[in-house]
Amino acid sequence: MSATSPRGSRRLWSSALGLLAAAVLAVGVNMLADRLLPRARVDLTEQHLYTLSDGTKQVLAGLKDPITLRLFYSRRLGAAIPVYGAYADRVREMLSEYAGLSGGKVKLEVLDPEPFSELEDRAMALGLQGVPVDQSGEQVYFGLSGTNLVDDERSIGFFQPDRERFLEYDLTRLVYDLSNPTRPVIGLMTALPLNGDPRAMMLRNPALGQPAVAITQLRQFFSVKDVPLDAQVIEPEVQVLLLAHPQHLTDAAQYAVDQFVMRGGKLMVLVDPHSESQASKPGPTGQPPTDTSSSLDRLLNAWGVEAPSDKVVLDLRGAWRVRANPGDRVQAVDYVAWYNLQGDSLNHDDVSLAQLDQITVASAGEVRKKDGAAIEFTPLLTTSPQTMVVDAARVRQEPNPVRLLADFRSGNEHHVLAARIRGTLDSAFPAGPPPAAEGQARPADFPAHLARSQGAANIVVANDTDLLEDRFWVRVQDFFGQQVATPFSGNGPFLANLADTLAGSDALISLRSRGESLRPFELVEDIRRNADAEYRQTERQLTQKLEETEKRLRELRQGTPAAPGAERNQNQAAVITPEQRAEIDRAREEIIATRRQLRAVQLDLRRDIEGLETTLRIVNIALVPALLTAFAIGLAVVRTRRRAAARA
Numbered sequence: 001m002s003a004t005s006p007r008g009s010r011r012l013w014s015s016a017l018g019l020l021a022a023a024v025l026a027v028g029v030n031m032l033a034d035r036l037l038p039r040a041r042v043d044l045t046e047q048h049l050y051t052l053s054d055g056t057k058q059v060l061a062g063l064k065d066p067i068t069l070r071l072f073y074s075r076r077l078g079a080a081i082p083v084y085g086a087y088a089d090r091v092r093e094m095l096s097e098y099a100g101l102s103g104g105k106v107k108l109e110v111l112d113p114e115p116f117s118e119l120e121d122r123a124m125a126l127g128l129q130g131v132p133v134d135q136s137g138e139q140v141y142f143g144l145s146g147t148n149l150v151d152d153e154r155s156i157g158f159f160q161p162d163r164e165r166f167l168e169y170d171l172t173r174l175v176y177d178l179s180n181p182t183r184p185v186i187g188l189m190t191a192l193p194l195n196g197d198p199r200a201m202m203l204r205n206p207a208l209g210q211p212a213v214a215i216t217q218l219r220q221f222f223s224v225k226d227v228p229l230d231a232q233v234i235e236p237e238v239q240v241l242l243l244a245h246p247q248h249l250t251d252a253a254q255y256a257v258d259q260f261v262m263r264g265g266k267l268m269v270l271v272d273p274h275s276e277s278q279a280s281k282p283g284p285t286g287q288p289p290t291d292t293s294s295s296l297d298r299l300l301n302a303w304g305v306e307a308p309s310d311k312v313v314l315d316l317r318g319a320w321r322v323r324a325n326p327g328d329r330v331q332a333v334d335y336v337a338w339y340n341l342q343g344d345s346l347n348h349d350d351v352s353l354a355q356l357d358q359i360t361v362a363s364a365g366e367v368r369k370k371d372g373a374a375i376e377f378t379p380l381l382t383t384s385p386q387t388m389v390v391d392a393a394r395v396r397q398e399p400n401p402v403r404l405l406a407d408f409r410s411g412n413e414h415h416v417l418a419a420r421i422r423g424t425l426d427s428a429f430p431a432g433p434p435p436a437a438e439g440q441a442r443p444a445d446f447p448a449h450l451a452r453s454q455g456a457a458n459i460v461v462a463n464d465t466d467l468l469e470d471r472f473w474v475r476v477q478d479f480f481g482q483q484v485a486t487p488f489s490g491n492g493p494f495l496a497n498l499a500d501t502l503a504g505s506d507a508l509i510s511l512r513s514r515g516e517s518l519r520p521f522e523l524v525e526d527i528r529r530n531a532d533a534e535y536r537q538t539e540r541q542l543t544q545k546l547e548e549t550e551k552r553l554r555e556l557r558q559g560t561p562a563a564p565g566a567e568r569n570q571n572q573a574a575v576i577t578p579e580q581r582a583e584i585d586r587a588r589e590e591i592i593a594t595r596r597q598l599r600a601v602q603l604d605l606r607r608d609i610e611g612l613e614t615t616l617r618i619v620n621i622a623l624v625p626a627l628l629t630a631f632a633i634g635l636a637v638v639r640t641r642r643r644a645a646a647r648a
Contacts, residue, residue: 052097052168053168053355056098057101059175060106061101062179063103063105063175064105065148065179066105066107066148067106067107067146067147067179068109068146069095069099069107069108069174070109070144070145070147071108071109071110071143071144072112072113072119072141072142073088073091073092073111073112074112074113074141076133076140077140077141080133080140083161084142084161087159087161087164088159090164091144091167092110094167094171095108095144095171106175111123120139123141126153127153127155128141128143128158129141131158141158143155143156143157143158144156144174146174146175146178148178148179152178154174156170156171160484162484162486177220183222185222185225185238185239185240186223186225187225187226187227187238187240187241188215188224188225188242189227189231189242189244190243190244190246191244191246192244192275192465194211194212194214194215194468195211195212196210196211210476212468212469212470213474213476213492214468214492214495214496215468216485218496218499222240222499225237227241229253230252230437230440231253231256232252232440232446233256233443233445233446234256234259234260238260238265239266240265240267240502241260241265242268242270242499243270244270244468245270245272245278245294246269246296247291247294250437254296254298255433257296258429259427261303261453261457262425262451262453263447263454264453264455266458267460268459268460268495268498268502269300269459271295271309271461271465272292272293272309272364272365272465273309273365273392273463274292274312275292275293275294275363275466276472277466277469278292279396290397292396293310293392293396294465295307297309298428301370302425302426302427302428303421303425303426303428304373304375304421304423305367305368305369305373305421307366307463308365308366308463310391311365312363312389312391312392312395313364313365313383313415314337314387314388314390314404315383315384315386315387316334316336316339316384316387316408317386318339318340318345319335319336319338321334322334322335322401324401324402333405334401335405336388337362337395337401338362339361339383340358340359341359341360341381341382341383344382345382345384346358346380347378347379350378351497351501352494352497352498352500352501356490356493356494356497358490359473359490359491359494360467360473360489361381361464361472363466364464364466365417365464366389366415366417367416367417369419376422377421378419378420378421379416379418380419381417381418382414382415383415385411385412385414386410386412387410387411387413418460418462418463420458420459421459421461422456422458423457425452425453425457426451426452427450427451427453429449430451433449460502473488474486474488474491474492475487549590549591
């Protein structure tokens with residue numbers, strides 16, 4: 001064996017010393033950064049999921065009095081279920097971030113309540129939830145309690161990994177509640193049982209008695225006050241009025257809303273051509289009502305806005321997959337009356353939608369600015385161009401998702417479903433207040449009539465009340481007796497954000513909009529929806545042809561009727577001529593061919609999608625390693641050539 005050359009030995013030692021120096025440098029930099037920059041971090045996620053929002057920073061910077069946060073975490077929980085241990089680290093780190101950014105106003109305590117200890121008793125007294133992890137009956141805790149100087153308490157009963165994307169929202173909500181004892185007043189005027197149906201026990205359906213999650217969340221940030229539908233005056237303490245599904249409002253009640261806006265009150269109006277919420281719940285007779293539409297045309301038209309109650313806007317993009325009719329050949333179908341609004345359908349320039357990813361609507365109508373109206377009309381929710389406007393009657397009584405999809409023809413036009421209205425408005429009652437209803441006297445402090453708004457009015461108009469319906473945006477599950485709401489759309493945050501902006505505060509908007517981010521593969525979804533719509537149209541034609549052929553076959557099988565006057569007993573077979581037999585054979589062949597075409601159409605339905613998915617798998621799995629391999633080979637070739645050139 002030949003001895004190693006001095007040059008090779010020096011090169012080897014140089015390489016070893018270089019690696020050692022790099023390792024020492026890396027360790028030193030990490031130690032120095034950990035000591036000098038304990039809170040420095042870089043968030044490379046696309047949506048900055050690990051960066052505190054401006055709203056959180058604003059809430060923390062605005063703290064005037066100290067707040068104590070106590071995190072009760074049983075280490076035994078993390079040992080038994082590792083996913084909770086990882087989540088606990090995330091919660092602890094985020095709480096430490098809160099304490100660091102608060103300038104000393106937030107004090108954090110991390111406690112480990114042992115079974116049957118005083119700490120466990122304290123956790124139970126603070127409203128935290130204990131959960132058993134084994135058969136011994138011992139309970140573990142993973143919750144947060146916060147207190148302020150006046151001993152107000154707020155708590156998160158149990159942190160669940162399912163709500164990790166809402167962690168900042170939950171934490172900042174707790175801090176905000178402790179630091180803001182005075183809340184804006186929101187008036188709620190509605191024909192819907194948003195506070196729970198009082199007939200729930202009588203109807204033997206306790207679920208009807210639960211308030212809507214959107215209203216429950218609204219009450220966490222505002223003082224919500226019910227306003228009766230026959231109110232003659234909206235009380236001055238109400239800053240924002242939420243008018244949802246105003247069915248058959250009297251002139252006196254409409255005048256009260258009109259004058260509330262004229263006096264500078266902020267208004268959110270939700271009308272609907274068809275309320276899916278109302279249609280799914282029993283009416284006064286025990287059966288779902290047939291009248292499910294609402295409008296406020298007198299006021300809105302006077303203010304330069306139109307919200308038709310006889311038309312529904314269908315949208316193919318984002319349509320929900322629902323169960324098809326029992327006799328349909330495909331189990332699920334796109335219901336184009338229920339759809340998610342994403343991407344350019346949300347006005348991200350508006351603070352209420354700045355960071356929201358999805359809003360869900362159901363049987364929604366259009367909102368339009370009247371020609372010549374001198375108002376600012378800012379769209380908030382807009383459909384995709386794959387839309388069609390149909391009569392509301394098609395979704396009110398026994399809607400047929402298959403028929404709607406088969407008849408769908410895109411108008412290639414956007415439609416506004418919700419918008420902000422701003423401007424100086426004229427009263428819808430230029431002649432003054434209407435007469436009081438029979439048997440009803442006006443209040444003694446009835447305000448003077450205003451024919452024009454005092455300054456620029458601020459109104460939000462949406463032509464869909466199902467924004468508030470739980471099933472269209474949130475899943476409510478029972479977790480050891482505690483109701484846990486997990487949103488899949490941003491309807492609730494959208495409502496609260498609107499109330500915030502109308503009430504004059506936007507501190508909580510950015511954190512509230514950190515809802516669950518659904519990121520569907522839009523290209524695949526578009527191909528699937530277009531293929532599904534095409535399939536439905538083809539299927540309908542083939543099915544109609546199949547039914548006609550089968551009907552003709554049944555008639556042929558009956559044969560030639562007996563001659564007049566001849567008796568025919570029960571067992572006598574029909575006379576079938578050779579021509580009819582040939583026609584029967586042709587009909588059978590046609591039926592077989594038609595069914596074959598139907599099967600072919602069904603198989604073709606996902607051909608493009610499966611091909612695209614296969615390509616994406618190849619790209620995701622093989623392309624990146626292939627590129628890295630090619631880069632490494634190319635680098636090796638270059639270095640080999642350089643060495644060869646140096647030796648030469």
